[in-house]
Amino acid sequence: MHPWLRAQMVLSCWELVGRILGTSKDDVSDDDDPDDSSLHSPLFWSRDLEKHPYGEFSFAVIKGNEVIEDHSQVETGREATFVGVYDGHGGPDASRYISRRLFRNFIISYFVFAHGWYKASRTIGDAYMKEPEYNADPRFRRYYLPLPEPFQRPLLTPEPSLHRRVLQPSDGFVIFASDGLWENLTNQQAVDIVNKHQRAGIARKLIKRALKEAAKKRQMNFDELLRVPDATRRNFHDDITVVVIFVDHDLLEKGASVPELSVRGFGEVKVCHPM
Structure with missing residues (x-):
């Protein structure tokens, strides 16, 4: 059966179940679900808050493809913080390859932070x-x-494409995300969510808001979307990866004594010890 037809059949089934059970469209605000506990599933991975030398970061991923195509990493060091979000297209091979090799080659060839921000x-x-x-x-x-x-x-x-930005006092955070987020949220919506809520778990909260928007487009509620089978989930939403890097300006000049970390999406946090 064509994947689109299969997705339509699944959608119709969920809508029928919703009518029978009396469920309705999910219009509950994020303030009514502050801990986002409903995102605890094998599809989802997060690190609510970790430290880097110039602040903190929140990191979360949810799988939309049957085989996840988003690969991602945060590498923190004494002088720099490296963030990589690699959105696979037509399969995970290229994004997996880059996640394993780009940071190592980047360190060898080009060293960054210098109180600025580089993005490629x-x-x-x-x-x-x-x-x-x-x-x-x-x-x-x-x-x-x-x-x-x-x-x-x-x-x-x-x-x-390289862009350098010298951080200004008004620069509080940077949001890195795959297009699974931006298909459902505008830049301003994402910024407003980060400004409105506490740091811990903010990447998870951005993903949940994006999923709610994806559900509304399909006339489903949030819980129905979470129950869609893996085989057809991509017809409802893409993989979504979000990393929010907070910058604490009082640390920019002096740095913080924090462990060097290597964090990868759906992986463990590894403490790196300099040789």
């Missing part, structure tokens, strides 16, 4: 959109629809 965002993989001959290759047609017209220059590039 581009695509690795998707070769069929980088070279015309790949788009015509039958091996790629198995996974992607061919482009309607040949392109004359690459549509995507793996070359990073």
Whole structure:
């Protein structure tokens, strides 16, 4: 059966169950569920609050694809904090590869913080959109629809786009997230949520708000969405990864004596000891 038809059948079943049980659309505000305990499931992973030398961070991931395609990491050191959110496309291979190798190569080739903020965002993989001959290759047609017209220059590039920002006193946090979040929340909505709530668990709260919005689009309530089977969940929402980095300006000049950490989505927190 076509995945879209299967998703529609599942949606119809949940709507019928909702009518029978008398459930209704979930319009409860986040303030009514401060601990977000309903997100405790094998689909979900989080670290509510950890420290980095210049503040704290909150980290959370929920799986939407049958095999998770989002890979992510936070690496903290005495002089810098590295955040990586890698959103797989058409499978997890490229994002998994990058999560294992990018930070190591980054450290070797380019050292950051210097009281500023660097961000890199581009695509690795998707070769069929980088070279015309790949788009015509039958091996790629198995996974992607061919482009309607040949392109004359690459549509995507793996070359990073670098942005440097010198932190200002008004800069309180940075939100890193895969498009699973931004498909359901605007920049302003995400910022307002972070400003309104306490730090601990804020990444989890952003994910829950995004899931509520995804449920509303399908005329479901939040609990119904959580019960959608793994095999069809991607038809309702994507993988969502969120990292919120808080910057405490009183620490920028002196730093804090905190352990160096390596934290990966759906992984354990590892304390790193310098050689």
